[in-house]
Amino acid sequence: MTHSIALQFLNGLSLAALLFLLASGFTLTFGLARVVNMAHGAYYLIGGYLGLQVVVWTGSFSLGVVAGGLSVVAINFAVDRTLITRTKGDPLLQVLLTIGITYVIAETALLIWGGDPMRVPQPDWARGPVVLPGDVFYPRYRFLLIVLGLAVAALLWALYRLTPMGAIVRAGVDDREMTEALGVNITLLFTLVFALAAFLAGASGVLGGAFLTLYPHAEWDILILALVVVIIGGLGSIEGAMAGSLFVGLIDSFGRWLLPEAAGFMLFGPMAVLLLLRPQGLFGRAH
Amino acid sequence: MAPRDPILVVDDIHTYYGDSYVLQGISLAVQPEQVFAVLGRNGMGKTTLIRSILSLTPPARGTVRYQGRDLTGMPAYRIARLPIGLVPQGRRVFGSLTVRENLTLPQSALSGVTRKPRWTLERVYELFPGLSERARQMAGSLSGGEQSMLSISRALMRDPDLLVMDEPTEGLAPVIVREIEAIIKRLRAEGLPVLLVEQNYRLAMALADEVAILAGGKTVWTGTPAALQADDSARARWLGV
Numbered sequence: 173m174t175h176s177i178a179l180q181f182l183n184g185l186s187l188a189a190l191l192f193l194l195a196s197g198f199t200l201t202f203g204l205a206r207v208v209n210m211a212h213g214a215y216y217l218i219g220g221y222l223g224l225q226v227v228v229w230t231g232s233f234s235l236g237v238v239a240g241g242l243s244v245v246a247i248n249f250a251v252d253r254t255l256i257t258r259t260k261g262d263p264l265l266q267v268l269l270t271i272g273i274t275y276v277i278a279e280t281a282l283l284i285w286g287g288d289p290m291r292v293p294q295p296d297w298a299r300g301p302v303v304l305p306g307d308v309f310y311p312r313y314r315f316l317l318i319v320l321g322l323a324v325a326a327l328l329w330a331l332y333r334l335t336p337m338g339a340i341v342r343a344g345v346d347d348r349e350m351t352e353a354l355g356v357n358i359t360l361l362f363t364l365v366f367a368l369a370a371f372l373a374g375a376s377g378v379l380g381g382a383f384l385t386l387y388p389h390a391e392w393d394i395l396i397l398a399l400v401v402v403i404i405g406g407l408g409s410i411e412g413a414m415a416g417s418l419f420v421g422l423i424d425s426f427g428r429w430l431l432p433e434a435a436g437f438m439l440f441g442p443m444a445v446l447l448l449l450r451p452q453g454l455f456g457r458a459h
Numbered sequence: 460m461a462p463r464d465p466i467l468v469v470d471d472i473h474t475y476y477g478d479s480y481v482l483q484g485i486s487l488a489v490q491p492e493q494v495f496a497v498l499g500r501n502g503m504g505k506t507t508l509i510r511s512i513l514s515l516t517p518p519a520r521g522t523v524r525y526q527g528r529d530l531t532g533m534p535a536y537r538i539a540r541l542p543i544g545l546v547p548q549g550r551r552v553f554g555s556l557t558v559r560e561n562l563t564l565p566q567s568a569l570s571g572v573t574r575k576p577r578w579t580l581e582r583v584y585e586l587f588p589g590l591s592e593r594a595r596q597m598a599g600s601l602s603g604g605e606q607s608m609l610s611i612s613r614a615l616m617r618d619p620d621l622l623v624m625d626e627p628t629e630g631l632a633p634v635i636v637r638e639i640e641a642i643i644k645r646l647r648a649e650g651l652p653v654l655l656v657e658q659n660y661r662l663a664m665a666l667a668d669e670v671a672i673l674a675g676g677k678t679v680w681t682g683t684p685a686a687l688q689a690d691d692s693a694r695a696r697w698l699g700v
Contacts (some may be wrong), residue, residue, distance in 0.1 A: 338569045339560040343553040350551045353513060354617055355539035355570040457555075 178308045180425045186314040187397075188421025189321020193376035194394065195401040195411045196328055197369025203345045205362050207256060208263050210270040211248075212373050213395025214277035219244040219374025220381035220390075224292045227378070233295035237378045245367045246275075278391050287388050292381035314383060324372075324439020326356075327412055332410045341365060345408050359390050397424070399453060400443055406456020409441025415454050464527065466491050466621055466652050467512070472521030474504075474511045481507040483676035489621070489669075494617045494643065494653045496667035496684075497557045498660065498698060505656045506548050512654075513545060514538050515582065525621070540571040544619030546627050546664045548656075550610040554599025558590055561598050561609055565617040576618035583612040584644065605636040611642065622646065622653045628662060640665060660700050664688065 223240025227233055251273055259265035298313040332338040343351045344358055350356045377386070380394065401420050405412025413434045419438065426440030446453070473603050476481035481504045484688035489495040499505050510516040512523050516660045518540035523530045527539055539545070544565075553561050561622075587608045593601065598609055607627055614622060628636040636659065643653060643666050647695060657663040663670065664684045672680040674695070680693050687694060696700050 244514065285532055313504055336560075336563065337569070339556055339564060340569055342555050343560075343564055346553040347551055349515060349535075350547060350553070350562070352517060352534075353539055353545045353547065354534050354565045354613065355572075356564070356567070357536050357569060357571065361569060427470045 174306070175308060176429070178304075179310065180420070180429050182304075182308075182310050182314065182318070184425030184452035185425055186321075186416075186421070188417040189318050190376055190384075191394075191397055191401050191415035191420055192325055192379045193372050193379065193399045194406070195405070196325075196331075196399055196410060199367055199402045199408055199413045200341070200406065200410070201369045202347075202402070204341060204365050206261060206263070207252075208266045208270070209256070209369075210267055210395065210425050211251065211273040211277065212369075213391035213393075214274040215244045215370060215373035216380065216394050217281055217391040218247065218277050218375045218377070219291065219387060220377025220386045221281050221290075223374070223378030224285075224290060224381055224386065226291055233378075233382075236292065237375045240378035241300055241371035241373075241375035244369045244377075246368060248373075249363075250371035268415040273396075274391055278388065283459060284387050286384070287387040289387040290381070291383075291385045292378055294382050311383075314396060317379060317383070320379070320416075328410055329414075364420070400439060402453075404446055405455055406444055406453030408457075409453070410456035411439040412453055412455030424428065429445065462511040463491055465489055466526055467654065469508075469512060470522045470524070472508075472518035472523065473510075474518040475518055476507060476516060479695055481664075481675075481676050482511060484521070485511075485673070485676070485678050486672050487678060487681065489652055489654050491581075491652055492647070492650045493668040494647050494655055494666045496663035496670045497654070497656045497673060498658075498663055498670060499673035500698065501658070504676045505673055506625055507676075509545075509548075509623055509654075509656055510660065513543065513623065516590030528586055529640045530532050534613055536571070539565075539617060540573070541621075542617050542619050544617040544622045546607075546610050546614045546622070546624040548625040548629065550603075550697065552601070552613065553597040554611045554630045556598055557595050558601070558609060559594040561613050562590075562616050565613060570617075572618070574618070576616070578615045578618050586615075586645075587612055604631055604638075606622060607635070607639065608633060611639070615646075619651070622651055624653060628657070628659050628660055636662060660698060 192218055194212060198209065200205050201209055218239035222243045223236040226239040227236035255269060256266060259269055264376055292457040294313045296440060298316050300312050302312045302315045304310055332341060340356055344361060347356060397420055401413060401416035405416030423438050427435040431438060467489040469485055469487045471484050471486050472482055473484055473535060485508055497505055497508065511518045514530060514533055530538055562583060566576055589605060590608060590612060601609060611627060628639055640662055646651060655663065655666065667684050670682060670684055670687050671678050674697050679697055
């Protein structure tokens with residue numbers, strides 16, 4: 173019993189780590205630029221497939237992760253400059269547009285990689301189990317993902333909270349115009365944050381594709397979870413993305429185990445209650 | 460003293476805010492080492508004037524020249540880098556940054572500082588000792604008076620050659636208003652020109668070398684404080700004092 177609890181806990185943590193990678197970029201993009209980019213699910217998918225291709229060609233998993241991330245940086249740059257910029261900040265247009273982009277990307281992926289689930293091959297150094305205290309055997313890959321998630325979370329948090337660059341991003345979230353009126357080139361800052369968010373989305377597709385597999389519709393499955401993360405945590409907050417990821421990861425994992433027939437309710441029920449009590453999310457600020 | 464070129468020239472600017480025609484031809488010139496006060500009742504376009512000068516709400520027509528340079532079409536961050544310091548209406552400190560982070564932001568790597576700033580944390584803390592005690596506190600938790608000190612200090616950290624202040628004493632206790640008055644006097648004595656938009660008639664008269672009155676989006680009166688003091692009809696008509 174305790175073994176099972178430990179396993180579910182670790183499963184929840186590894187899903188949380190993946191969700192954090194995807195949701196942290198989404199939440200920063202929104203908080204800073206007020207851009208609602210629903211294409212993050214599609215970025216996850218296309219980054220995953222492209223990374224998979226690179227892993228197959230080169231045999232290097234790390235190279236695949238980097239390639240997945242960088243290719244999505246390029247895709248996002250093109251999408252932002254040619255399409256999102258035309259919405260001129262209208263959130264409804266942005267949502268509709270980026271959902272449309274999601275369909276286009278997903279359909280393209282279906283044409284290229286087909287409809288069967290594909291798994292990104294895990295690297296040799298991440299195969300097999302790790303033995304954790306209490307004789308808990310756990311897949312090494314998912315354990316390493318938890319470590320990576322924690323490391324990225326710590327790094328992002330430190331960047332955001334402790335460095336001058338992070339202070340500028342927070343200032344931009346607080347009051348974009350005033351930040352600009354003090355001499356900060358906010359457009360350049362946006363470009364940097366967008367690139368970081370896109371990289372994380374693409375890289376998370378490769379990382380997720382190695383244990384959740386990539387398949388048509390995976391973009392929506394992961395987007396919905398990421399949205400719940402961001403809504404629970406509060407839009408625009410790194411700490412919120414951390415808390416939200418843990419919440420969604422653990423609820424999803426324990427929900428499937430304890431109450432499989434009500435797994436959906438386990439996730440959305442608490443979210444609805446939270447939104448009633450605290451519409452801005454756990455760490456979000458009221459507007 | 461030989462006449463020098465004005466540091467800031469606003470030449471017949473017209474600005475729309477959405478559909479409303481707010482500035483309908485404003486002209487003024489700020490001389491070096493001068494405090495230039497803009498007076499006027501609420502809703503006469505004072506804040507829009509500031510926003511137009513700094514390209515936050517660019518004028519539809521007319522030009523703004525700073526040290527002889529036309530600012531038309533220049534993005535706001537480039538204007539800030541000239542450098543011009545802004546103390547905005549409502550103070551607008553970054554509430555989720557610490558006091559210190561608020562102050563260092565104008566001199567960050569992304570802020571385009573090109574010369575060694577004359578204003579440093581030490582100098583600002585010397586001017587406002589209260590801020591140094593609160594350096595690590597979130598700016599959002601400061602009192603209104605402290606936030607206005609922070610807003611002024613933040614503008615100084617931009618190391619401005621011109622300081623633009625939009626109602627810096629709005630909603631503050633008289634003792635803090637006097638403190639800010641003393642600060643502006645000191646800055647002026649150091650040779651920093653100030654464009655000051657004020658509702659506080661007494662303060663503007665005490666500080667200004669030159670005064671302009673805005674009404675209905677136009678400059679309706681320009682002159683020295685002494686001349687305004689002597690012009691009962693202008694004061695009564697445009698300011699109600």
